[in-house]
Amino acid sequence: MSRVLVVGIDGGTLDLIRPWAEQGYLPHLARLMDEGAWGPLESTIPPVTSPAWPTFATGKNPGKHGVFDFIRPSGGEFEMVNATSIRSRTLWQILSDAGRRVGVVNVPVTYPPTPVNGFMVSGMLSPHAGRITYPDGLLEPYRDELGPYRVAPSVQYKKGNEETFIADLLDLVERRGRYALRLMEDQPWDFLMVHFQATDVLQHAFWKFVDPTHPRHDPEAAARFIPKMRQVFQRVDGFIGQMLERLDGDMTVVVMSDHGFGPLHWVVNLNLFLLEAGLLRLKRDPLTWLRSSLFRAGLTPASVWHLIERVGLQNYVWLISKSTRNKVVSKFLSFDDVDWSRTVAYSIGHVGQVYINLKGREPHGIVEPGAEYEAARKRVAEVLGELRHPETGRPLVDRGIPGDQVAHGPYAHRGPDLHVVFDGYRAIAFPLFATDSRLVTRQIRGDSGCHRLHGLLIAWGAGVRPGQAVEGARILDLAPTILHLMGLPVPDDMDGKVLTSLLSSDRPVVYEHVDREAAAAEEGLSAEESAEVEDRLRALGYLG
DSSP, rough: OOOOEEEEEEEOOOOHHHHHHHHTHHHHHHHHHHHHEEEEEEEOOOHHHHHHHHHHHTOOOHHHHHOOSEEETTTTTEOOOOGGOOOOOOOOHHHHHOOOOOOOOEEESSSOOOSSSSSEEETTTTOOTSSSSSSTEEEGGGGGHHHOOSSSOOOOOOOOOHHHHHHHHHHHHHHHHHHHHHHHSSSSSSEEEEEEEEHHHHHHHHHHHTTTTTTTHHHHHHHHHHHHHHHHHHHHHHHHHHHHHHSSSSEEEEOOOOOEEEEEEEEEEEEHHHHHTSSSBBBBSSHHHHHHHHHHHHHHHHHHHHHHHHTOOOGGGSSSSHHHHHHHHHHHGGGGOGGGGOOOOOOOOSEEEEEEEEETTTTTTTBBBTHHHHHHHHHHHHHHTTOOOOTTSSBSSSEEEEETTTTTTTGGOOOEEEEEEEEGEEEOSSSSSOSSSSSSSOOOOOOOOOEEEEEEEEEEETTOOHHHHHOSSSSSGGHHHHHTTOOOOOOOTOOOOOOOOHHHOOOOOOOOOOOOOOOOOOOOOOOHHHEEEEEEHHTTTTOO
């Protein structure tokens, strides 16, 4: 049965990759598309990196694997997720148990690395000083030749530093790609997955250049920086070509992304809206009143950030200790000022996740499960219909999707109670309490792009029917499809289905019954590791 190579292009979208491939800029991806099958790939709701990759890895919805975001909120507080937060077996664990040799390189939410029958280099959410490989010391023999392995980007984008920003991302792709090639050559494997993060970081910052309709589009800047943007994708395409050169025998290649990409125009201070609607309440003490008054007068995280940007210190903020920054943040209006004894709902998470202050789940919950909970969720959805687009005056909310329509399983209760889609994801929510005193505001950072529901899927090689259009494929379909390609049964508790229409073989799918898994205990990161990862997510915009 087929060996499988998976290449993850984080945030990869057909809106860019297809025309650039057709124009000759991405020859190796063009070859895979011409000779294989390709099309859109549906992500998770919300289309966020942290739940999407565990959904790919397990073939299950977040209610079964337990990861809904980069963080796990609880009444305005939160903790960082990590690989032990995934409460189900991953594709590489299943393959290892079946005796197949696996390699996993750079995939998000794989820290701390788990023992596998092969090797692993953990990806996004890994701390710099952590033990990021299995086996320990895996990368040391290559350090002198390839340079230190890079865990994350080093430069935060701001207008004016485009050249430095691009150079850093190109180096990130180069460093990770060279390590991946050496591991591919030196280690035996039946399944290999290599992930590239730089494409996601790039599109968050540079989408305004490729989108002529974006409010911040500058044709002169676009002419200058679109070629720079393509260079990052071309560097990834070059490594894909080098991987293809190293393949032999019965081999199938899957290129996929965790979500797509599109323009970002606005940020919604959703907690301020819930406050105005009376669904979130503040404490009635003098200090909270003072903070609220100053916040509405303009003393906000946004105003301070703009000052930091003007003096060019934004890249140095993260060098200050987390405890010191927390002391500064605590001076603003925040979740510390919320009166949970009178609060029905709150928002935490950068896409539009709303949580009901549910008794028995939230630390100070007041809403009873059952009819009272359903009424509260319905009330939130109703008032959200009153939120208006700041320019057109039309309703800003497209949909409010109940959490139980998104996730099911033993961990579904951990997820948001309502997923809010603002203006086709052209607007997102501020991740924590609020960024400034307006309900709908411009993005305070440099970001001009954000995630979309559909990414890309390209399949090529011995196991694929060439020329087949990809239709209706979901990210949770890939794990069962890969198991089938590799001649293994599909666990019957996976939510995904084998994409049989893409496969060259008519071999029937074999399923195996799986009893509910006894997941290993979760392990929190150390305080230092958690602070570092939290800082990096803030720098990337995922935590404000």
